[in-house]
Amino acid sequence: MHDLRALRSEPDAFDAALKRRGLPPQSAEILAEDKVRRDALTALQAHQNRRKNLARDIGQAKRQGQDSTALEAEATQLRDEMAALEARAEAANRRVTALLENLPNILDASVPEGQDETDNVVVKQVGAVRAFAFTPLQHFELGEKLAAMDFPTAAKLAGARFTVLRGALARLERALGQFMLDMHVTHGGYQEMSVPLLVNDAAMYGTDKLPKFAEDSFRTEDGRWLIPTAEVPLTASVAGEIIDRDQLPLRMVALSPCFRSEAGSAGRDVRGMLRQHQFTKVELVSVTLPEESAAEHERMTRCAETILERLGIPYRRVLLCAGDTGFGAAKTYDLEGWLPGQNAWREISSCSNTRDFQARRMNARYRAEKGPEHVHTLNGSGLAVGRTLIAVLENYQNEDGSVEIPEVLHPYMGGVTRLT
Structure with missing residues (x-):
């Protein structure tokens, strides 16, 4: 959510920021509705003061035996007008909120201009891309050769876009998640959390998933939502709180199933x-002081990069351009892992600084010297377990279809060092 006071003071800057997102000016419409609301509230206050004085005058007239009919009629009229003013203010406030809640976050000045992913900027590339003496297979081809990745059974159980993993491959997925958690807790200083997989409207709204992205999530018949990522319950855990300054930053991590309807991606990546x-992801969330969120963004991204480096997966850090940065983010780094089977770099993590955008929606604040101020929130994948599994399969494959297990995962695999 945007700061309405800042919009009032700098409407041109607000419109210029939206223009970077490819959106038309919005400030005039918002401020017009805001004026209706403020004018109604000002009139309401004047009516309240007049009605208070009338109550005093009516009482005095009655005590002195004077006719108070005209005063009482005016009081009745004021009551009716006050009800109308309250309704007008509430309606204008709803319209202002509806306009603001559907507008994306203001981009950081360092975000490059651009329309889509082709305009993203590669910040760095780490790790040597392996030269294969054979044509590398894609992950689903390897999984099927290993008889460990079963799409027909998953389709029978749940339909398209689900997978059943078997045996050592299922254990490898679990090993990756446990390894990531251990790294982030032991070396990254994150507190491990176990969170609900079902959340309410308030949690989804506060983390900017509602109302804009309702169609991309699954909703239960009782009105709750399956989490699209653990970002939602982790970040919403501070909703409505006023946090002591010396408690910040809060750093939380959770390994959880995630659920997305993928309504906006029909036809994309249908194989594999x-x-x-449904997928598994390790989610990182930080809650920080405003002046520390930029440094925390770099730190969080570095924590995610460390996982890829320890696994020996070539990757590159990419700064997303204006047209590709997500709705709630002020700035986003994607980490793209190299997939030799696809001969392509594919996103394996996304780390974003939302600044106070989410905090305003959920009213999450800290105790500042001059009174409570909104915190900044950040979130990132540390990493997407399924996509990391894909990267391991494709980068560590052998010509016979077997797959070596990265050495750092050996302690999690019960002695298994190769998938055959």
């Missing part, structure tokens, strides 16, 4: 595990 309705 790249784009699923």
Whole structure:
């Protein structure tokens, strides 16, 4: 959510920021509705003061035996007008909120201009891309050769975009999640959390998933939502709180199933595990002081990079351009892992600084010297477990279809060092 006071003081800057997102000016319409609301509230206050004085005058007239009929009629009229003013203010406030809640975050000045992913900027590339003496297979081809990745059974159980993993491959997925958690807790200083997989409207709204992205999520018949990522319950855990300054930053991590309807991605990555309705992810969330969020963004991204480096997966850090930065983010780094089977770089993590955008929606604040101020929130994948599994399969494959297990995962695999 945007700061309405800032919009009032600098409407041209607000419109210029939206223009970077490819959106038309919005400030005039918002401020017009805001004026209706403020004018109604000002009139309401004047009516309240007049009605208070009338109550005093009516009482005095009655005590002195004077006729108070005219005063009482005016009081009745004021009551009716006050009800109308309250309704007008509330309606204008709803219209202002509806306009603001559907507008994306203001981009950081360092975000490059651009329309889509082709305009993103590669910040760095780490790790040597392996030269294969054979044509590398894609992950689903390897999974099927290993008889460990079963799409027909998943389709029978749940339909398209689901996967059943078997045996050592299922254990490898679990090993990756446990390894990531251990790294982030032991070396990254994150507190491990176990969170609900079902959340209410307030949690989804506060983390900017509602109302704009309702169609991309699954909703239960009782009105709750399956989490699209653990970002939602982790970040919403501070909703409505006023946090002591010395408690910040808060750093939280959770390994959870995630659920997405992928309504906006029909036809994309239909083969394999790249784009699923259900997947597992390690989510990183930080809650910080405003002046520390930029440094925290770099720190969080570095924590995610460390996982890829320890696994020996070549990757590159990409700064998303204006047209590709997500709705709630002020700035986003994507980490793209190299997939030799696809001969392509594919997103394996996304780390975003939302600044106070989410905090305003959920009213999450800290105790500042001059009174409570909104915190900044950040979120990132540390990493997407399924996509990391894909990267391991494709980068560590052998010509016979077997797959070596990265050494750092050996302690999690019960002695298994190769998938055959």
